[in-house]
Amino acid sequence: MTAAGGPPRVRFAPSPTGYFHVGGARTALYNWLVARRLGGAFVLRIEDTDRERSDESWTEGILSALSWLGIDWDEGPYRQSERRDLYDEAARRLYAARLLYACDCQRADVEARNKDNPTPGYDGFCRDRGLEPGPGRALRFRVPDEGVTVVHDVVRGDVEFANSTIEDFVVIKSSGDPLFVLAVVVDDIAMGITHVIRAEEHLPTTPKAVLLWEALEGGALPVYAHLPVLVNEKRQKLSKRRDRVAVEDYRMLGYLPEAMRNYLALLGWAPADGREVLSLAELVDEFRLEDVNVSPAFFDEKRLLHFNGLYIRALDDAEFIDRSQPFLVAPYATWTDETFDPVPFERLAPLVKERVGTLGEVAPMVAFLFAEPFVMDEAAFAKAIANDPGARPILEAAYDVFSASPWDAESLKAELIAIAESAGRKLAKAQAPIRVATMGSAVGLPLFESLQVLGRERARARIAAALEHVGAEQD
RNA sequence: GGCCCCAUCGUCUAGAGGCCUAGGACACCACCCUCUCAAGGUGGAGACACGGGUUCGAAUCCCGUUGGGGCUACCA
Numbered sequence: 175m176t177a178a179g180g181p182p183r184v185r186f187a188p189s190p191t192g193y194f195h196v197g198g199a200r201t202a203l204y205n206w207l208v209a210r211r212l213g214g215a216f217v218l219r220i221e222d223t224d225r226e227r228s229d230e231s232w233t234e235g236i237l238s239a240l241s242w243l244g245i246d247w248d249e250g251p252y253r254q255s256e257r258r259d260l261y262d263e264a265a266r267r268l269y270a271a272r273l274l275y276a277c278d279c280q281r282a283d284v285e286a287r288n289k290d291n292p293t294p295g296y297d298g299f300c301r302d303r304g305l306e307p308g309p310g311r312a313l314r315f316r317v318p319d320e321g322v323t324v325v326h327d328v329v330r331g332d333v334e335f336a337n338s339t340i341e342d343f344v345v346i347k348s349s350g351d352p353l354f355v356l357a358v359v360v361d362d363i364a365m366g367i368t369h370v371i372r373a374e375e376h377l378p379t380t381p382k383a384v385l386l387w388e389a390l391e392g393g394a395l396p397v398y399a400h401l402p403v404l405v406n407e408k409r410q411k412l413s414k415r416r417d418r419v420a421v422e423d424y425r426m427l428g429y430l431p432e433a434m435r436n437y438l439a440l441l442g443w444a445p446a447d448g449r450e451v452l453s454l455a456e457l458v459d460e461f462r463l464e465d466v467n468v469s470p471a472f473f474d475e476k477r478l479l480h481f482n483g484l485y486i487r488a489l490d491d492a493e494f495i496d497r498s499q500p501f502l503v504a505p506y507a508t509w510t511d512e513t514f515d516p517v518p519f520e521r522l523a524p525l526v527k528e529r530v531g532t533l534g535e536v537a538p539m540v541a542f543l544f545a546e547p548f549v550m551d552e553a554a555f556a557k558a559i560a561n562d563p564g565a566r567p568i569l570e571a572a573y574d575v576f577s578a579s580p581w582d583a584e585s586l587k588a589e590l591i592a593i594a595e596s597a598g599r600k601l602a603k604a605q606a607p608i609r610v611a612t613m614g615s616a617v618g619l620p621l622f623e624s625l626q627v628l629g630r631e632r633a634r635a636r637i638a639a640a641l642e643h644v645g646a647e648q649d
Numbered sequence: 650g651g652c653c654c655c656a657u658c659g660u661c662u663a664g665a666g667g668c669c670u671a672g673g674a675c676a677c678c679a680c681c682c683u684c685u686c687a688a689g690g691u692g693g694a695g696a697c698a699c700g701g702g703u704u705c706g707a708a709u710c711c712c713g714u715u716g717g718g719g720c721u722a723c724c725a
Binding site: 187188189191221222223224226227228277281291293294295312313314330333334335336339340341343344345346347348349351353354355358373374375376377378379400402403405407409410411437440441442443444446447448449450467468469470471472474476477478479480481483487525528529530531539587590591594600601602603604605606608609610613615616617618619620621622 | 650651652653654655656660661662663672673674675676683684685686687688717718719720721722723724725
């Protein structure tokens with residue numbers, strides 16, 4: 175029987191042993207969606223029973239990443255390191271019921287005995303030795319020799335494990351510290367968890383959890399849901415060491431949390447119709463654990479980028495300007511506070527918004543306005559000016575005409591069209607030298623609006639400088 | 650090796666026996682739009698791993714093979 179009826183209580187239980195990656199974020203999201211949809215509770219629990227590898231700074235990173243994603247918790251964060259008494263008590267109960275036994279086997283001994291064993295794992299050597307618990311002795315769970323343990327999983331159906339294939343697993347280390355499988359079950363029971371939603375990699379340990387849950391008389395088993403793993407381009411499970419997929423990295427690159435959330439939600443789940451852009455409210459409303467896919471999904475940054483662009487363009491101008499602020503200072507900005515001016519930025523912002531995939535791309539696009547000294551892309555200069563014999567007359571004409579022309583985008587465009595005509599070029603070809611001379615790049619924001627904001631003096635000064643530069647090179 | 654999971658375009662997926670000549674999206678290609686770059690529009694190429702069943706009929710159900718993945722710690 176599984177827990178049913180009533181609002182669900184779910185938990186997200188990361189271990190603070192490294193940076194928070196997108197796989198964990200997806201798991202947290204799915205848990206959160208289940209809780210919010212059914213009016214349940216989302217419990218946050220830090221699984222730091224491994225004192226060697228756990229570090230408080232990783233916990234802080236997890237908390238901040240969750241907050242950034244808009245995933246809030248109703249209880250916690252609990253820390254397993256502070257709940258030691260509960261695990262000790264559970265172990266005492268299990269030992270008293272003769273479900274646990276002490277073991278002093280060393281790994282090497284077990285392996286030596288298992289040399290010819292076709293089904294390796296702990297061989298039960300200490301099962302009936304009657305060793306007293308104590309320092310240097312681990313406590314193992316006595317797994318039934320026969321029968322099967324079934325894991326009822328909403329996404330995978332029933333998964334059966336023959337008890338004969340489950341070894342007598344350690345529950346308390348020889349140091350006396352509890353092992354995660356015990357801590358998890360004790361906590362899930364104590365916290366009234368109704369749904370255990372986690373990554374597929376935990377599926378093999380789930381029968382052990384079920385055995386412990388029953389041994390501890392935890393009542394109705396939780397509903398299990400093992401989500402497909404997220405994989406890299408080589409189809410391997412995303413790993414903190416191998417793959418650069420920290421949520422924090424995406425945040426720093428200028429991804430929007432709502433875009434990340436939307437993308438993550440679609441990794442292993444899709445709404446009934448073909449919609450892909452879904453608001454948080456829609457996600458909460460439509461997400462169903464039963465509809466989660468079973469096969470691994472590749473975390474595709476290209477697709478994430480697409481979603482991010484969509485979300486950025488959907489921002490209204492004022493919000494875009496507001497959200498860009500953190501990305502207009504170092505290390506994104508190549509200028510100093512003294513040379514930055516919010517007014518020109520805000521005037522070009524609507525044009526910037528249409529052209530960036532991440533907020534991290536904003537600063538480079540407007541750097542021509544603020545960076546001192548002005549930075550020139552030498553390759554673009556060579557192509558559009560130095561190696562183009564027609565560039566000089568165009569620049570000279572622009573330099574002259576711009577001295578008196580009305581200074582607005584429309585007039586500037588008209589002037590350049592006239593210059594292009596007399597140079598026998600189309601506007602697309604004629605604008606290149608001016609663009610490179612004034613903006614330092616062959617690509618970027620629309621030229622005329624940019625010139626208008628740049629200002630007559632600076633525009634002409636840059637054209638003059640380009641002329642001088644090309645003159646020097648040709649001498 | 651053992652246990653377990655998975656298998657639709659390169660990628661994320663729709664598809665729950667006839668609606669499939671397999672739909673959408675990203676990426677890719679072409680064209681249109683266009684002051685560059687984007688964005689946008691139109692079109693194109695691109696998949697049911699294989700073999701057996703079951704059935705009047707299978708991408709959908711069953712079995713097998715192959716392939717991929719996870720776990721196999723006194724990590725989580």
